[in-house]
Amino acid sequence: MVNTKILLDEAEIPTHWYNVIADMPNPPAPYLGPDGKPVTPEMMSAIFAPELIEQEMSTQRWIQIPQEVREILKLWRPSPLYRAHRLETVLNTPAKIYYKYEGVSPAGSHKPNSAVAQAYYNKIAGIKRLTTETGAGQWGSALSLAGNLFGLEVRVYMVKVSYEQKPFRRSMMQTWGAEVLPSPSNLTQAGQQILSHDPNCPGSLGIAISEAVEEAASRRDTNYTLGSVLNHVLLHQTVIGLETRKQLEKVGDYPDVIFAPCGGGSNVGGMMFPFLADKAAGKAIRLVAVEPTSCPTLTRGQFAYDYGDSVGLTPLILMYTLGHDFVPPGIHAGGLRYHGDSALVSQLYHEGILEAIAVPQLATFKAGVLFSKAEGIIPAPESNHAICAAIDEALRCKTSGEQKTILFTLSGHGHFDMLAYDKYLSGELVDQDYPEEILQAALQNLPKIHG
Amino acid sequence: MVNTKILLDEAEIPTHWYNVIADMPNPPAPYLGPDGKPVTPEMMSAIFAPELIEQEMSTQRWIQIPQEVREILKLWRPSPLYRAHRLETVLNTPAKIYYKYEGVSPAGSHKPNSAVAQAYYNKIAGIKRLTTETGAGQWGSALSLAGNLFGLEVRVYMVKVSYEQKPFRRSMMQTWGAEVLPSPSNLTQAGQQILSHDPNCPGSLGIAISEAVEEAASRRDTNYTLGSVLNHVLLHQTVIGLETRKQLEKVGDYPDVIFAPCGGGSNVGGMMFPFLADKAAGKAIRLVAVEPTSCPTLTRGQFAYDYGDSVGLTPLILMYTLGHDFVPPGIHAGGLRYHGDSALVSQLYHEGILEAIAVPQLATFKAGVLFSKAEGIIPAPESNHAICAAIDEALRCKTSGEQKTILFTLSGHGHFDMLAYDKYLSGELVDQDYPEEILQAALQNLPKIHG
Structure with missing residues (x-):
C-alpha cells in the first residue's frame, strides 16, 4: 500500500522558525518614515509587541519557537x-x-500559524487587546482563534461590504469571542471622517487598516496585528x-x-x-x-x-x-x-x-x-x-x-x-x-x- | 511534550469492518414487507447492490474492506x-x-466512510447512477464525493426548503459533479402527486426518500443509497x-x-x-x-x-x-x-x-x-x-x-x-x-x- x-x-513540529534574511544575498531595504528616514524600533513599539519588532529586524538565521x-x-x-x-x-x-x-x-487556512505567535508575544508583553482588519475574514478568524486561546480581547474591523455579504466568517470570529465591527465605523477618527463624506461607504481594506492602526496607537493596552506582508x-x-x-x-x-x-x-x-x-x-x-x-x-x-x-x-x-x-x-x-x-x-x-x-x-x-x-x-x-x-x-x-x-x-x-x-x-x-x-x-x- | x-x-486503517450482529445476545428482528412477512434479498435487489444486501443480512463478525x-x-x-x-x-x-x-x-463529516463503500459496491455491480435524498446536505455531499471518485453519476433529491435556504452544501455537491434537484420535483410520480396538491410544498425528508427510491426502482442502471439507519x-x-x-x-x-x-x-x-x-x-x-x-x-x-x-x-x-x-x-x-x-x-x-x-x-x-x-x-x-x-x-x-x-x-x-x-x-x-x-x-x- x-x-x-x-x-x-x-x-517534529519545528523548534525554530527560519529567517531568510540570514541567507539573502543583499539585506532588505529599511522601512522608511514620512521623513524618508529608516523607521526605528521605538516608532514601531506604539502598535507592535517588542519581540515581534525584534523579529521584524532580526538577521539571526534560526529563531526559537x-x-x-x-x-x-x-x-x-x-x-x-x-x-x-x-x-x-x-x-x-x-x-x-x-x-x-x-x-x-x-x-x-495557514493564517493561524502567525496569529498564534503574534497573540503569544502580545500576551507576554502585557497587552490585553488586539485590533486588526479583515476583508473576507480569513485573517480575522485566525486572529480571533489565537486571541481567544491566549485570553486576549480581539476587535476586528471587517470591510463593511464583506461584513454584510459574507456573514459566516464573521459568525466564526464571534464564536471564538471576538468583536467584529463593520468598517468604516464611528469608533475612529478615520472612520468618522469617511462616513461624514459618504455615510454609505462600503469600506475597503485600506480604511479598515487605518481604523485598526489608529485604535492600537491610541490605547496603551492594545496592539495591532497584520496577517501578511511583514517579515x-x-x-x-x-x-x-x-x-x-x-x-x-x-x-x-x-x-x-x-x-x-x-x-x-x-x-x-x-x-x-x-x-x-x-x-x-x-x-x-x-x-x-x-x-x-x-x-x-x-x-x-x-x-x-x-x-x-x-x-x-x-x-x-x-x-x-x-x-x-x-x-x-x-x-x-x-x-x-x-x-x-x-x-x-x-x-x-x-x-x-x-x-x-x-x-x-x-x-x-x-x-x-x-x-x-x-x-x-x-x-x-x-x-x-x-x-x-x-x-x-x-x-x-x-x-x-x-x-x-x-x-x-x-x-x-x-x-x-x-x-x-x-x-x-x-x-x-x-x-x-x-x-x-x-x-x-x-x-x-x-x-x-x-x- | x-x-x-x-x-x-x-x-493502520482497519482491514475489516466489525459486524455487531455476531456479538448481539439476540439476533435483530427481520424487516417486514407490507404483507407482514420478512423482506427477502430479492425484494431489496431492485434498489441495492448485491454485496450491500449481503452485508445487511450478514452474521459474520468481520467483513473485509x-x-x-x-x-x-x-x-x-x-x-x-x-x-x-x-x-x-x-x-x-x-x-x-x-x-x-x-x-x-x-x-x-463521518458520512463519506459509508458513501465510499456504497459507491464502490454499486460500481462493481455495474450500476451507473445513484440516487439519494438529503436534508441539510451532509449525506448528499458525502455521496456526491464518493460517486465522483468511482465515476458514478449521482442525483440528489434535496428537501426544497434546504435547497433554497442552504445553497452552500448544494454548491459542494455540484462541485463534485452531482445533480441536485429540489424535492418535490416533477421527475417522479411521488413528486408530481404532491405538487399537484400543493405547488409550493417546501418538501420533507420523507418525500425526498420517496422520490429517490421511486427513481432507483424504475431504472435498471440506477440504485438507491441511504446515509444511516441500515445495518x-x-x-x-x-x-x-x-x-x-x-x-x-x-x-x-x-x-x-x-x-x-x-x-x-x-x-x-x-x-x-x-x-x-x-x-x-x-x-x-x-x-x-x-x-x-x-x-x-x-x-x-x-x-x-x-x-x-x-x-x-x-x-x-x-x-x-x-x-x-x-x-x-x-x-x-x-x-x-x-x-x-x-x-x-x-x-x-x-x-x-x-x-x-x-x-x-x-x-x-x-x-x-x-x-x-x-x-x-x-x-x-x-x-x-x-x-x-x-x-x-x-x-x-x-x-x-x-x-x-x-x-x-x-x-x-x-x-x-x-x-x-x-x-x-x-x-x-x-x-x-x-x-x-x-x-x-x-x-x-x-x-x-x-x-
Missing part, C-alpha cells in the same frame, strides 16, 4: 503533505505532485516549508519546482524560504509565486517605495506595487487582492531568485474543480492559483516526458467560498483583468521619497 | 484522536477527555471505533464512557459497536447515545414496527420510533431530525446494553461554543450533542473527584452551520421541545402488522 499522506509526529506557541500549533500541526496520486492519474502525467494541506487548522509574519509561516522538507525527506524526494499563491507573500515566504538556501548552494529548484492577473503585483507592478495601506498611514516599504490607491476588481480570491507585496518576496523576485506568474480567475476555478474531483478537498480560491500553475506544469511534463517533482501549497479549504464555486459552475464568473492604461495610471501616484 | 493528537499510519475502498479512505483516514487537554483545564476536571475527529474528510451503513462506520480502540491502546487508555450523537444511528454504531464485545465480556463501559429533546426517539419513543420513511414506502423496521408521520421542529442539528432509529441501535438500547439521554438545543450550542473556545474546532450542531453530554460528565467527575476516561465522537465541523451559531450568539435560538400530548398523538399512527 503506497502512502497518500506523509505525516509527522507532533514532536516558544513552547507555548508549539503547544497551540499541536491542535492541528504538523499538517499533512499529500502525494496527489489521483490527480497525477487524471492528468496522465509522469510528474510527481505533492501538496502541503494547511486547511486542517480550525480556521481552515515576522513570513517568519512564522516558515513552519510550512520546514515541515514539508522533513516530509519529503521521509519519502526520499525533493521538489524541482514549488508553487504558492501570492497576495501579501505569507504563503510564498512560508513554503519557499526554507528551500532558498539550497538554491543559493546550487540546487536546481524553481520557486514560483502565483498571483491573479487582476492584481498582478509582481508581474506588472513597479519595484519602488510605497505605502502598505491605501491612505498612507504605514511606513514606506520597498516592494513591488501597483500603487497604494490601486483597487483590484472583486475577485473571489480575496486574500490575493493586495496592491503591494512583502519586502522580502519583492527583493528576492527583483534579484531573480523567486519567479512569478499570473493566472486568470476562470482558469483557477477550472483547476480547483478538477482538483476537487480528483483529490476530494475543495480548495480556497487563493489556493486554486497554485493548483492552476501546478497542473499546467504537470501537463508540460506530460508533453515533454519529464518526471519532475512538483510541490504546491494548498493554503486552505473552500468551505466558506462556495458562493464563488456556485458562480463558476453556473457560468456567471468572468475574468476581470485590468488594461495596461489603468495599471499605469495607478503607478503615477507612488509617493515621492524626501530622503 | 505531551501529545495532543494520537495518530495512526495509513497502514476492499482495497479500492481503503485507497479512498486514505484521502483523510485514519482520523485523529484528540486528547482534550485544554478543555479539561477549562472545566477543571480530573476526568480525561478524548474525542475522535471525523471532520477531516473532504465533506467535513450495512453502521457496519461501514465501524472504522471510527476500530481506529479509536487502536489509538487509545497506543496511550494505554480505555474509556469508562462513550458519547455519540444519535439520529439514525450511524455515529453511535460506528463508534460504540467495536467496544460492545468488551462490555459483554464484563468491562465496565457505558455507551450513551445522545439525542435532541426535540426528537427524542430512544428516550420517549416506542419500540415497535414502523416505516423508515414518512409515506410508508419502505419495509417495516422494529425500532424506537416517534411515529413515521412525526415531524420534528426545525432544529439546526438536521442530521438528528429522524423519527426512528437503526434497528441495531434500537434493539441494543431495548436490551439495556446501550443507554440514551436527550439534551435541549440551547445547551448543545452552549457546549459547542465552550468547546470551540478551548479546542479551536467549531463543531457541527449534531456533534454538539455529544460534547454537551461529555462536558456534563466531566463536571460530575469534578464534583465526585472521579478520574474517568470520557470519549466522544466529534462527527463533523460546523463550517456550513455558522448561521445556527449566529442565531445562538445573537440570542435568537430557542429550545423547541414537544409536549407529551403531541408525542403521544404521533404514536397513535403506528402501522398495524398483518402477520
